[in-house]
Amino acid sequence: MVDVVKYSRIADNPRRYWSDLKAKIIGGEEYEQLYEKIVRLKLPASDGKSYLTDCAHTEGILRIVQSIPSKKSEHFKQWLAKVGHERLKEISDPALAIDRACEY
Secondary structure (H helix, E strand, O other), rough: HHHHHHHHHOOOHHHHHHHHHHHHHHHHHHHHHHHOOOOEEEEEEEOOEEEEEEEEEEHHHOOOOOOOOOOOOOOHHHHHHHHHHHHHHHHOOHHHHHHHHHHH
């Protein structure tokens, strides 16, 4: 999760920002379902040791980014809204999805 904060360029100190945000998520009723999507896994670090690391699947990561109250994350939130809008249009018109797949 620190990587999500880091690469979103939301904060100068991503580890601290994630720690503060996680405390807010843990303490808030409105974030209860979101917190359930965060798991801790032992992952290898650059020093060769394994450490418990906060992880989430794609939906969890996107929800966390949406919950970040920062203007710096706005570009990412706008992209999420755009992609969501495009996928909803594809549900009503599957030809759009086929066209998009052919472009790739």
